[in-house]
Amino acid sequence: MRYLIILAHPNPESFSSSLINALHDHLVNEGNEVKIRNLYAIGFNPVLSADDFSSLADNKTPKDIEIEQEYVKWSDHIIFAFPVWWGGMPAMLKGYIDRVFSEGFAYEYVAEGVNGLLSPRKGSTICSTGAYSEEYKTVQDAMKVISGEVIFDFVGIKPYKQLFYGGVPSVSDEVRKSYIQNALREFSDILIVE
C-alpha cells in the first residue's frame, strides 16, 4: 500500500511529529511505501489566492499545487496528522486542502450534484488534543463529520481511521508512548484485513 502522510505541525519535537516518525518506520517495516509531506518544513503556501482561481480556471495548475497533486495521485491511502487547534485542523492543513483538493482534480460538479474524483483511496486522520478525550467527545464527533463527510466523502475518499489522542501536554511520557503504540496497532489492521 502507498501511504501519503500529510503532517501539519511546525515543531519537529512535537508529539504529532514523533508519532508520524514512528508510524513511517512501522509502515515501511510492514512492506508499505510511505511518503511524508511535512507542510511547514516544505514551506507550503496555504493561501488560496485570486491568482490560483484564475490559473485553475484556465486549466493552468500552479506548480506548487501540481507537485502536491502528484503525491495524492501516487497514494492509495492519505493520512492527515495534526494537533487540534481551536477545535479543528491548523490553518496550514486547511489551506493545503483548499488549494490541493481543487475542483477538476478532487471533485467536479455534475447535473446530479458533486462527483468525487479521488476514489478508490482511503483517508485517515490522527489528531492530538490538549483536552482529555472523555471531555471532548462533542468536538471529536464534529471533527469526524468535517474530516469524514465534508472532506473525504466529498472527494470520493473512503474514511478509514479517525484517531484522537487526548491530554497530550498533561499525560506522562509513558502514556504518550502508549498512544504511539496504539496508532501503530491501528494501522496494522489494514495488513490483516487485506
Ligand SMILES: Cc1cc2nc3c(=O)[nH]c(=O)nc-3n(C[C@H](O)[C@H](O)[C@H](O)COP(=O)(O)O)c2cc1C
Ligand atoms: C493555537 C493552539 C490552539 C489549540 N486549541 C486547542 C483546542 O481547541 N482543543 C484542544 O484540545 N487543544 C488545543 N490546543 C492544544 C494542542 O492540541 C495540544 O497542545 C497538542 O495536541 C499537543 O500535541 P503536539 O505535541 O503534537 O503539539 C491548542 C494549542 C495551540 C497551540
